[in-house]
Amino acid sequence: MRPYIREEKDFSFSEVPENTSFEAGYLTTVNSGWRSIRPVISAAKCVGCEQCYLYCPDGVISIKDGKAVIDYDFCKGCGICAKICKIQAIEMEAECK
Amino acid sequence: MSKKFLSGNEAFAEGIRLARPQVISAYPITPQTIVVERLSEMVEDGSLSAEYVHVESEHSALSCAIGASAAGARAFTATSSQGLLYMAECLYYAAGGRFPIVMMNADRSTALPWNIYGDQRDSLSQLDSGWIQSYAENAQEALDLALMSYKIAEDKRVQTPYMANLDGFVLTHTYETVDIPARGQADKFLPPYETDNRIDFDSPKNMAFSAGPDTNYIFKYKEHKGILAAAEVITETEKEFAEIFGRHYTGLTENYRTEDAEYIIVTLGSIAGLCRETADKLRENGVKAGVVRIRYMRPFPNKEIADVLRNVKAYAVLEKDISFGNEGTVFTNVNSALKKAGVDVKGYNFIGGLGGRNISAGDIENIYTSIAKGTESVNFIGIGGEDNGK
Amino acid sequence: MANKVADSISREEYFYGHKACAGCGGSLAVRAALKVLGQNAVSVLPAGCMSAVGFNFPQLCFSNNSIISTFAGTASMLTGVEAGLRARGYKDFTAVGFAGDGGTADIGIQALSGAIDRNDNIIYICYDNEAYMNTGIQKSGLTPFGAKTTTTPAGANIHGNIRPKKNMFEIAAAHDIPYAATASVGYIYDFIQKVQKASQIQGTKYIHVIAPCPTGWGVAPDATVDIAKEVVDCGLWYLAEYENGTFKLNHKPKEFTDVTAYLKKQGRFKHLTDDDIQIITASRDKKWEFIDKNFEL
Numbered sequence: 001m002r003p004y005i006r007e008e009k010d011f012s013f014s015e016v017p018e019n020t021s022f023e024a025g026y027l028t029t030v031n032s033g034w035r036s037i038r039p040v041i042s043a044a045k046c047v048g049c050e051q052c053y054l055y056c057p058d059g060v061i062s063i064k065d066g067k068a069v070i071d072y073d074f075c076k077g078c079g080i081c082a083k084i085c086k087i088q089a090i091e092m093e094a095e096c097k
Numbered sequence: 098m099s100k101k102f103l104s105g106n107e108a109f110a111e112g113i114r115l116a117r118p119q120v121i122s123a124y125p126i127t128p129q130t131i132v133v134e135r136l137s138e139m140v141e142d143g144s145l146s147a148e149y150v151h152v153e154s155e156h157s158a159l160s161c162a163i164g165a166s167a168a169g170a171r172a173f174t175a176t177s178s179q180g181l182l183y184m185a186e187c188l189y190y191a192a193g194g195r196f197p198i199v200m201m202n203a204d205r206s207t208a209l210p211w212n213i214y215g216d217q218r219d220s221l222s223q224l225d226s227g228w229i230q231s232y233a234e235n236a237q238e239a240l241d242l243a244l245m246s247y248k249i250a251e252d253k254r255v256q257t258p259y260m261a262n263l264d265g266f267v268l269t270h271t272y273e274t275v276d277i278p279a280r281g282q283a284d285k286f287l288p289p290y291e292t293d294n295r296i297d298f299d300s301p302k303n304m305a306f307s308a309g310p311d312t313n314y315i316f317k318y319k320e321h322k323g324i325l326a327a328a329e330v331i332t333e334t335e336k337e338f339a340e341i342f343g344r345h346y347t348g349l350t351e352n353y354r355t356e357d358a359e360y361i362i363v364t365l366g367s368i369a370g371l372c373r374e375t376a377d378k379l380r381e382n383g384v385k386a387g388v389v390r391i392r393y394m395r396p397f398p399n400k401e402i403a404d405v406l407r408n409v410k411a412y413a414v415l416e417k418d419i420s421f422g423n424e425g426t427v428f429t430n431v432n433s434a435l436k437k438a439g440v441d442v443k444g445y446n447f448i449g450g451l452g453g454r455n456i457s458a459g460d461i462e463n464i465y466t467s468i469a470k471g472t473e474s475v476n477f478i479g480i481g482g483e484d485n486g487k
Numbered sequence: 488m489a490n491k492v493a494d495s496i497s498r499e500e501y502f503y504g505h506k507a508c509a510g511c512g513g514s515l516a517v518r519a520a521l522k523v524l525g526q527n528a529v530s531v532l533p534a535g536c537m538s539a540v541g542f543n544f545p546q547l548c549f550s551n552n553s554i555i556s557t558f559a560g561t562a563s564m565l566t567g568v569e570a571g572l573r574a575r576g577y578k579d580f581t582a583v584g585f586a587g588d589g590g591t592a593d594i595g596i597q598a599l600s601g602a603i604d605r606n607d608n609i610i611y612i613c614y615d616n617e618a619y620m621n622t623g624i625q626k627s628g629l630t631p632f633g634a635k636t637t638t639t640p641a642g643a644n645i646h647g648n649i650r651p652k653k654n655m656f657e658i659a660a661a662h663d664i665p666y667a668a669t670a671s672v673g674y675i676y677d678f679i680q681k682v683q684k685a686s687q688i689q690g691t692k693y694i695h696v697i698a699p700c701p702t703g704w705g706v707a708p709d710a711t712v713d714i715a716k717e718v719v720d721c722g723l724w725y726l727a728e729y730e731n732g733t734f735k736l737n738h739k740p741k742e743f744t745d746v747t748a749y750l751k752k753q754g755r756f757k758h759l760t761d762d763d764i765q766i767i768t769a770s771r772d773k774k775w776e777f778i779d780k781n782f783e784l
Contacts, residue, residue: 001499001550002500002501002503002550003503003504003547003548003549003550004504005504011311011312011315011544011545013315016312016315016316016319017316018195018256018294018319018323019194019195019256019294020193020194020195020304020305020308020316020544021167021194021293021294021302021303021304021305022302022306022545022547023300023301023302023303023547024300024301024302024303024549024550024552024553025301025303025503025547025548025549025550026303026545026546026547027503027504027546027548028545028546029504029546030504031504031506034509049490050490050493053493054490054492054493054675055515055675055712056515057507057509057512057514057515057518057711058505058514058518059500059502059503062498063493074503074504076509076510076708077509077708078509078510078701078708078709078711079509079510079707079708079709080510080708080711080712082709083709083710083712083713084712119571119574119575120567120571120574122563122567147574148571148573148574150566150570150605151605152563152566152601153563153597153600153601153604154597154598154601156557156559156560156598157560157563157566157597157598157601160556160559160560160563160564160567160598161563161564161566161567161570162567163556163560163564163567164531164554164556164563164564164565164566164567164568164569164570164571165568165570165571166567166571167554167564167567168529168567168568168570168571168572168574168575169571169575170570170571170572170574170575186557186559187557187560190557296552296554296568296572297552298526298527298552298577298580301526301550301551301552301553302552302553302554303541303542303547303548303549303553303554304552304553304554305542305554305555305556306542306543306544306547306555307539307543307544307555308543308544309544312544312545
């Protein structure tokens, strides 16, 4: 299972662990706010070659039903996927508000 | 149970064998080397079942022990002086990570100048690091502390690494007959290490992480509480130790003829024996002399020190270190304990034994005489007159 | 369309939600390696980019066991972790370290050498972004000749870093290590296969992967993979392995691409003169003479 966002919580005195070890894959913030542009995959064009999935530094691309899909909570908009796609199935668009 | 004629180092190694460490990281440095040598022989002959790792430096020795402890294994290493300082970064790391590693430190002078003999500057300079620190007086105590150390360190209320200090050469290399407990009794006393603070394939952990301004202080507070909790655990452990092995220890301090004493020397380690003999001699001459041996510098025995010094006319702190630019560290700690308890008595610092210099019975007698008369706050034994330690 | 390499590694993400820069080559290397090694990988990371972006309590970005080591202590902590897990009776796990170039070639080299010497059963992966990037781009032992960093500024007198990269791959090989390899995140299939291979070998394994840092190299965030490919294509980096006493070259470009083009598209090399580039090209050629003579193909 990948690290995932947990319910928001304040780490008060009793919730801070006794030692410096804690549950693996515990996330409390997303990275979507980093983007000024976002990749958009054309499902029609995508052939599921998995290049974008392999080369994404943040691992936000996965393959569902043979097509690449993006987890926009954690995509930083770096654009590597758009560049690596050999058939230009991914375009970088302005991040809409 | 068997009796053997062993050096302090060898006795400590016997205690470690009984504690069943699972990973030992070994690097040589005088005067500790014999401990890791003996342990390697025990691994070779099968009487100690441990992973013995030949690390390439002391920093790696403790780093390896931290890794092993993070894996949930009982870890041991040993060092001294330059090595202790080289791994200093890792001392804070292990303590902050709450890894109950046991490390033997042979108290030795620190360069410059280079010196291989015993004084207490190395370990006392690291009191802030978060490790429990004990100071043994003789080989039997060293052996017993080796066995007790893991029980104290691993206690759920404590979870703090433990530095067992032995005076370099005067204890590490002197011989006495020691009682080695039986394996079965040791196993009864010290069960295997169990913890949540470890790599776990069923519920994975991220460990040794960063904590920013909003939570860091909470981690540090808990670390502080953990080492403070060791005081109670030490008392409990010594009680259980006495029940199983028949030897009694007295907690954070050991008092000798202090009940009605007017003049007390507070000291650490093996010099305490000579202090007691001197106190006896003075008693015969009508001087109400007493000795307090601090067994644990961390957690510091604030209450015990305040109680034992409350009614004296004067006390001296005899230590083998100096915090340059001020005074001996033990003196600082003792004075603070008194101040916190509202105890107002005259105290004096005697710095001796640096670089392995001998402290004689005459020197100790002079201490009792000086504090009765009144003297400088900070005195370097052997340096008299105008240069005497201002 | 099936992608065999993608199918041969885990579909899980073990390094996710981290705060690395957009387009970070180092995070790609760590992510890919952990997908090869799987759930029972135990990773050790020293102070550096990957630990700094992945372990800020309570944002903990590794979904399998992971621990930060001291800066100098990656390899020695790895040794301890491996020994400790084995002492506790665990058999099915892989101890892997991910250290940067500074944490490997400079401050970490002593512990690395010790671990290789002991032949501890660990994989040590150096993600090389060619400077101390986490502290803001300072020169390390693996910063290439001519690179501008904050401690080797490109001025009129001195044109950036004046020392060549230490050859960590050959240093590891000189220990007669069971397996060492060079890789690049620009050739991710090759890197994945090398991690797979290392995971099957007993003893110490060293993999050196070029992992460009867009921030420090002065390229756009989407250029990481392309520039990681180009450094191999122009011959300034080579893909090779050392195994059983033999050096093997994995990829020989038929013709090198233009070194000048590679250098000039990066902010850290923009100041280089023709003479500087001549030096760089000559040293590349000299290295390839050595490779041609000593590496098997």
